[in-house]
Amino acid sequence: MSKRRRVVITGMGVLAPNGKTLDEFWDANRRGISGIDYIRSFDTEGFEVKIAGEVKDFDPANYVLPGIYRKIDRFAQLGVCAAKMALDDSKLKVDSQNPEKTGVVIGSGLGGMLFHEEQVITVIREGGPSKIMASSVPRISPNSVSSYIAMAFKVKGPNFAVSTACSSGANAVGHALVLLRAGMIDCCIVGGVEAPLTPVTLAAYQALHCLSKKNHVPSKACQPFDKARDGFVLSEGAGVLILETLEHAEKRDARIYAELMGFGTNCGAYNMVAPQPDGLDAAKAIQSALNNANMGIDEVNCINAHGTGTPYNDVAETRAIKEIFGKRAYKIPITSTKSMIGHSIGASGAIETIVSVLTIQNKVIPPTINYENKDPECDLDYVPNKSRTATIDVVLSNSFGFGSNNVSLVIARYDR
Amino acid sequence: MTKIDLFDDTRAILSKVLKMEKGEIALQSKLLDDLGIDSVDFWDVIASIDKKYKIRVTEQEAMKLETVADLVEALERKLNARPKK
Numbered sequence: 001m002s003k004r005r006r007v008v009i010t011g012m013g014v015l016a017p018n019g020k021t022l023d024e025f026w027d028a029n030r031r032g033i034s035g036i037d038y039i040r041s042f043d044t045e046g047f048e049v050k051i052a053g054e055v056k057d058f059d060p061a062n063y064v065l066p067g068i069y070r071k072i073d074r075f076a077q078l079g080v081c082a083a084k085m086a087l088d089d090s091k092l093k094v095d096s097q098n099p100e101k102t103g104v105v106i107g108s109g110l111g112g113m114l115f116h117e118e119q120v121i122t123v124i125r126e127g128g129p130s131k132i133m134a135s136s137v138p139r140i141s142p143n144s145v146s147s148y149i150a151m152a153f154k155v156k157g158p159n160f161a162v163s164t165a166c167s168s169g170a171n172a173v174g175h176a177l178v179l180l181r182a183g184m185i186d187c188c189i190v191g192g193v194e195a196p197l198t199p200v201t202l203a204a205y206q207a208l209h210c211l212s213k214k215n216h217v218p219s220k221a222c223q224p225f226d227k228a229r230d231g232f233v234l235s236e237g238a239g240v241l242i243l244e245t246l247e248h249a250e251k252r253d254a255r256i257y258a259e260l261m262g263f264g265t266n267c268g269a270y271n272m273v274a275p276q277p278d279g280l281d282a283a284k285a286i287q288s289a290l291n292n293a294n295m296g297i298d299e300v301n302c303i304n305a306h307g308t309g310t311p312y313n314d315v316a317e318t319r320a321i322k323e324i325f326g327k328r329a330y331k332i333p334i335t336s337t338k339s340m341i342g343h344s345i346g347a348s349g350a351i352e353t354i355v356s357v358l359t360i361q362n363k364v365i366p367p368t369i370n371y372e373n374k375d376p377e378c379d380l381d382y383v384p385n386k387s388r389t390a391t392i393d394v395v396l397s398n399s400f401g402f403g404s405n406n407v408s409l410v411i412a413r414y415d416r
Numbered sequence: 417m418t419k420i421d422l423f424d425d426t427r428a429i430l431s432k433v434l435k436m437e438k439g440e441i442a443l444q445s446k447l448l449d450d451l452g453i454d455s456v457d458f459w460d461v462i463a464s465i466d467k468k469y470k471i472r473v474t475e476q477e478a479m480k481l482e483t484v485a486d487l488v489e490a491l492e493r494k495l496n497a498r499p500k501k
Contacts, residue, residue, distance in 0.1 A: 066452065067452035070452065071452075130463075133433075133460050134457075134459035134460045134463065135456045135457065135459075
């Protein structure tokens, strides 16, 4: 039996509400600094929810050429620019001899919502379908981000967008792992992006009653696992990683951040928006990821939770963790990145993979901020409010998307 | 309509379609190399011209244009060729 290819992480780029470089982002997370604030990009008159996580002062001209960024919606701009940062970070030169051996897999739950809304308004206001811009389809399509990454960096391998709502980014990372292990590619630009902060999209999430309405102090609104939690905070962002086979990384003497060990995914076939209350479907995804990593529960020493701050997710996820880890669940620190940056839907799983890598690298577990009231149904260690120094070797990262779509990833310290 | 007016209108259309500042668009700007216009952008430019002037620029005609000046001249010819009321 041939040995399974090992896959490592050699570069990262992130655009988040609390940081636009890897260092800035990690520093904010480590210090528990929130990126949630009042929405500035449009007028929230008439909305119950007035807060979100915006990527502040983002100018794609700082990263890529106008010939690229002018042709794409904001969500794809975030993705292409994060990809540029990740490629620079990895120092990977896409092989001019064999560009087909580098792939692009990007998760996005919604695609080009901003452009879509602008066009709908234009068609309605100016009277009829002939008024729509010809470039609408390219700008709205979820795969415009992966295609423009390919065009910007001349990458010609397998190229697709993954759309599984809140777990899109994590699913993208997982599917890239599959492609790399299968030998179809040697490198992959992988991640998740989302730019959902548009009036109609905010209204749509608001109508689901899943958003926090704690507008009075925006940075304190998202309270994962807290008894007073009332929903998630919608945000935008992009997280992109460079994955390579170990062989390819060693051949070019790449700096290796961590190793991607395992991927588990399933669909609970339960409900389009509510998680299965007993958490058993999510538990199976966790177990599947551990099996895929050839690891046992004793090896995981940190969990980066999906941790949205909704009443339902946090208790279901807690049950899922207990189902798999048993009594050990009480000894594993669990952190929620979303407490600081909100829920960036398709981007979140990829951004949280980056946080998991940085946790291992820096030996610091970022906190779950805004934790004030203990919930007897969520009684695990959520690293409340202050980061914790710890040597972490293995992080389990969970992402549970609308549509009962469950993904877990296992990321480990890289040892030669 | 003067040529300057026509250039101003053309520049406004290009600015809107390409999401560029007007100051970045000059008469001698090359449509492909400087402004990055592709076939999809051309459809939007043609549609905007049609809406404003009721002039049809065909895709074949558009493919022959190299600069903004070429586009302005083509529009001027078509406007002058229209029967006067």
